[in-house]
Amino acid sequence: MTSAIMISIIMTILVAATPILLAALGELVVEKSGVLNLGVEGMMLCGAVAGFAATAATGSLWIGFLAAMIAGVIASMIFAALALSLTSNQVATGLALTIFGVGVSSLIGKPFVGRTVGRLGALFPSALSDHPILRVVFGYDVIVYGAIALVALVGWFLKSTRPGLILRAVGEADSSAHMIGYPVLAIRYAATAFGGALAGIAGAYFSLALTPMWADRLTAGRGWIALALVVFASWKPGRLLIGAWLFGAVMTFELQAKAMGVTWLAPEFLAMLPYLATVVVLTLISMRRAGEGSAPACLGKPFAAA
Amino acid sequence: MSHRIDRRTLIAGAGAAATLPLIGGEAAAQSPLGVGFIYVGPIGDFGWSYMHNQGRLAVEKEFGAKVKTSFVENVAEGPDAERVIRQLAQGGNKLIFTTSFGFMQQTAKVAKAFPNVNFEHATGYMRDKNLATYNARFYEGRAVIGTIAGLMSKSGKAGYVASFPIPEVVMGINAFTLAARKINPKFETKVIWASTWYDPAKEADAAKALIDQGCDIITQHTDSPAPLQAAEQRGVYAFGQASDMKSFAPKAHLTAIVDNWSGYYVERVKLALEGKWTSGDVWGGIKEGFVNISAYNDAVTPEARAAADKVKTDIASGALHPFTGPIKDNKGAERLKAGEKATDEALNKMDWYVEGAQA
Numbered sequence: 001m002t003s004a005i006m007i008s009i010i011m012t013i014l015v016a017a018t019p020i021l022l023a024a025l026g027e028l029v030v031e032k033s034g035v036l037n038l039g040v041e042g043m044m045l046c047g048a049v050a051g052f053a054a055t056a057a058t059g060s061l062w063i064g065f066l067a068a069m070i071a072g073v074i075a076s077m078i079f080a081a082l083a084l085s086l087t088s089n090q091v092a093t094g095l096a097l098t099i100f101g102v103g104v105s106s107l108i109g110k111p112f113v114g115r116t117v118g119r120l121g122a123l124f125p126s127a128l129s130d131h132p133i134l135r136v137v138f139g140y141d142v143i144v145y146g147a148i149a150l151v152a153l154v155g156w157f158l159k160s161t162r163p164g165l166i167l168r169a170v171g172e173a174d175s176s177a178h179m180i181g182y183p184v185l186a187i188r189y190a191a192t193a194f195g196g197a198l199a200g201i202a203g204a205y206f207s208l209a210l211t212p213m214w215a216d217r218l219t220a221g222r223g224w225i226a227l228a229l230v231v232f233a234s235w236k237p238g239r240l241l242i243g244a245w246l247f248g249a250v251m252t253f254e255l256q257a258k259a260m261g262v263t264w265l266a267p268e269f270l271a272m273l274p275y276l277a278t279v280v281v282l283t284l285i286s287m288r289r290a291g292e293g294s295a296p297a298c299l300g301k302p303f304a305a306a
Numbered sequence: 307m308s309h310r311i312d313r314r315t316l317i318a319g320a321g322a323a324a325t326l327p328l329i330g331g332e333a334a335a336q337s338p339l340g341v342g343f344i345y346v347g348p349i350g351d352f353g354w355s356y357m358h359n360q361g362r363l364a365v366e367k368e369f370g371a372k373v374k375t376s377f378v379e380n381v382a383e384g385p386d387a388e389r390v391i392r393q394l395a396q397g398g399n400k401l402i403f404t405t406s407f408g409f410m411q412q413t414a415k416v417a418k419a420f421p422n423v424n425f426e427h428a429t430g431y432m433r434d435k436n437l438a439t440y441n442a443r444f445y446e447g448r449a450v451i452g453t454i455a456g457l458m459s460k461s462g463k464a465g466y467v468a469s470f471p472i473p474e475v476v477m478g479i480n481a482f483t484l485a486a487r488k489i490n491p492k493f494e495t496k497v498i499w500a501s502t503w504y505d506p507a508k509e510a511d512a513a514k515a516l517i518d519q520g521c522d523i524i525t526q527h528t529d530s531p532a533p534l535q536a537a538e539q540r541g542v543y544a545f546g547q548a549s550d551m552k553s554f555a556p557k558a559h560l561t562a563i564v565d566n567w568s569g570y571y572v573e574r575v576k577l578a579l580e581g582k583w584t585s586g587d588v589w590g591g592i593k594e595g596f597v598n599i600s601a602y603n604d605a606v607t608p609e610a611r612a613a614a615d616k617v618k619t620d621i622a623s624g625a626l627h628p629f630t631g632p633i634k635d636n637k638g639a640e641r642l643k644a645g646e647k648a649t650d651e652a653l654n655k656m657d658w659y660v661e662g663a664q665a
Contacts, residue, residue, distance in 0.1 A: 106348055211531075255508075267501060
């Protein structure tokens, strides 16, 4: 294998992992606050179509990403109003949000089928981003770098800041947090909105960077992978990053192995690899000491102030 | 072509089913003739379901007030499809097209229950007095684009983004490779199984992996234009799938195989209107207009145009069958003797790859 192909593979992995990482990071914060929003796929699709529509209308990718973020937040607020204020079942409401996202994105996207927009390009000048070796470090768009930076930021926020501590307290013991005087619902609304914003951007990464087009169900189930990744990472941002890259690597390996002429492995076997990897890692996680890396205690439970 | 059931289609199917009472509410009137369609995907997929819907629109355009068409998109293959087909039949439709392989059993079952309604199933093999089948010889189009690939590829290596190793896809890989090797005997086709009909990001990554491995021409048997976009970005050539996808890759898109069901749908509806509809089995290709080749890109050389046009006209006239021996498989065994042509039955069971295909 030549170094050019190695570099290309590494780059494919990092890029493929980025939207999953963003969506999962948002969901991690949501779940840390004690809310389980299974509507990630739906919010991503809302972001994907809003981002595409806004960019097609204005010609600006930045407005596109902004619109995607807003669309993700709006979708998440529909969920929040039902699940947090009206205390509907969070699992059912999240699933409904996904069905809603599939439908509404398809409806809004109808006039955009068959159209394209400009693609989000590399952040650094082409001397660096197209350099045969250096591109492995400098060859990405701003979202890839932003997602990695955001992992560090969220990790620091949750671990070392007072608002982060309060957010975790709300997720672990909502009644206690309420009694000390923290606004549990407001914090959960804010966390849910943050998750919606990141899911929206993650969706727009498909329609504006990976495959600059609109087509129905463009995200093809990545929202579900993001949800699994949060559990996989046992609610720790650093592990989320590793998990996303691992998943990107397994997905890319399946394709690269075939391109390199590995014909003795059946395509069905290669297609199974990402799931096999999931099973292996989940098994390893479950072998750890009890108590470590378990879900926030209030995850998915409705809260009504007494 | 069969589309897999997964969670997404199930969810979407549930959504589509929720809208069904709207269709069921239409009473059977004397006229116009009710014509129903069910699609496995969204009509916005710009591929398989999109082209079937173009056929439905052609029927509406042709017959105007004489027909009343309805359709249900995103119908999951499996038990849910039966309910949808039943609803269409109860809703007064007299001719119903079910457009995916996985609707076969359900269509056959509902056809038995509604002897006064006529059914047509795309790409299946179960027939009845009131159940016809139809399919397209996509491999004929593959032979045309393979000819262009043989002449336009500098590296002599093509990348093939494939969905699942079912006969229809295998047939396409083989027809493409055979045609290219007639031009360039050393031509190779590298196949990546994406294990999906539709996942744009994965399809694009597959195309990139193939380009990394030296393929300078990309073709696909998956449904999104994403591989074309990857080819455009990396400066190699590619072919569109199911519909003309030029807008996604103006430089890379050499031509596309275009599914065209319009002529067939119009003809069958005409027969139904005249009361002359009978069951049957049609496997139409270039000659019947089921498979079209879209306009060539300016980049296609005059030599490649001429060669591709000749393959097209020869297939249409019957002078050329894309699977004419001698054909060896990629393990060296002879599959067809010199001059021998593959039968339709052999094509429909194809599970081996021709020499030069790495799959």
